[in-house]
Amino acid sequence: MAKRRTFGIIGLGNFGRAVAGELARFGDDVIGVDVDGKAVDAMVETLTRALIGDGxxxxxxxxxxxxxxxxxxxxVxxxxxASVLALMNAKLLGVPRILAKADSKxxxxxxxKLGADRVVHPEEEMGLHIAQVMHNPLVRDYVSVGNGYHVVNFFVPEALQGKRLAELELLEGHELRCVGVMRGSKFVGDRHMDCELAEDDRLLLLGTRENLQAFGATL
Structure with a gap:
């Protein structure tokens, strides 16, 4: 069993509250700190500890x-x-891993430069995510897995229904790998390249954004 970890969230605005609530739902210990008493009160019943404090x-x-x-x-x-000082204080207290939210480049x-292990832009990242999904109506969702690679969840269009995965020549023709097929709530991976695609199936494809977009444009 994985060791239960303790997370600290400095700032309980929309982003901090969402992260803190989800971590608590996973069963982690979560400490939330915010200068706003109302923000703290809203999370008292959800988090391990929610306290009024200044980062x-x-x-x-x-x-x-x-x-x-x-x-x-x-x-924050x-x-x-406030964001910079909160980061510096967390470093001063010896926290081994720190993520921080940024609002600009x-x-x-x-x-x-101050040592954040990862910096995120939640609004920008969500905007890019929505744009990618809206751009191609066959894309249900996608996730970045690093080094320029993504896993994309494609709806199977009518043109591909009845075809076997092997017929798509994903690796040879598009430099993509099929992770598997979702059929309703069931993962179809045991038959893999012999799997015959059906209506409402979803393809889970791994590849670079460029190759995934090029494949999507052919559907």
């Missing part, structure tokens, strides 16, 4: 238990000073 105050974070966390998410965006550069 710019290292002592307040220490008393909240942030220094004992395995991972801290600095979910504005003002930038400059903000991103500063947080990276």
């Amino acid at each position: 710019r105050d290292a002592e307040a974070l220490r008393e909240a238990g942030i220094g004992e966390c395995d991972v801290v998410i600095v979910a 965006g504005e003002p930038m000073e 400059m903000h991103h550069r500063i947080l990276s």
Whole structure:
């Protein structure tokens, strides 16, 4: 069984609240800190601990238990000073892994230079995600797996229904790998290349964005 980890969330706005709530749902210990008492009150019943505190105050974070966390998410965006100081204080307290939210490229550069292990742009990333899905109506969802590769969930169009996966020549013709096929809620992977595609099936394909887009344009 995986070791239960403790997460600290500094800032309980929309982003911080969503991350904290989901981690709590997974069964992790979550400590939430925010200067806004109403934001804290809204999470008291959900988190392991939810406390009023200022991320710019290292002592307040220490008393909240942030220094004992395995991972801290600095979910404060504005003002930038609060985000930067919260990150620096988490580093000062010896937190081994820190993720931070950025609202601009400059903000991103500063947080990276100060030692954030990962910097995220939730609004920008969600916008890109929605644009990708909206651009091709056959794409239900996708996820980045690093190094420029993505796994995309494609609806099977009428033109491919009745064909076997082997007939698509995904690797030879498109440099794509089929991870499997979803048929309703069932994963069809045992038959793999002999699998005959049916209406409402979904293809799980791994490849670069360029190759996935080129394949999608042919459907």
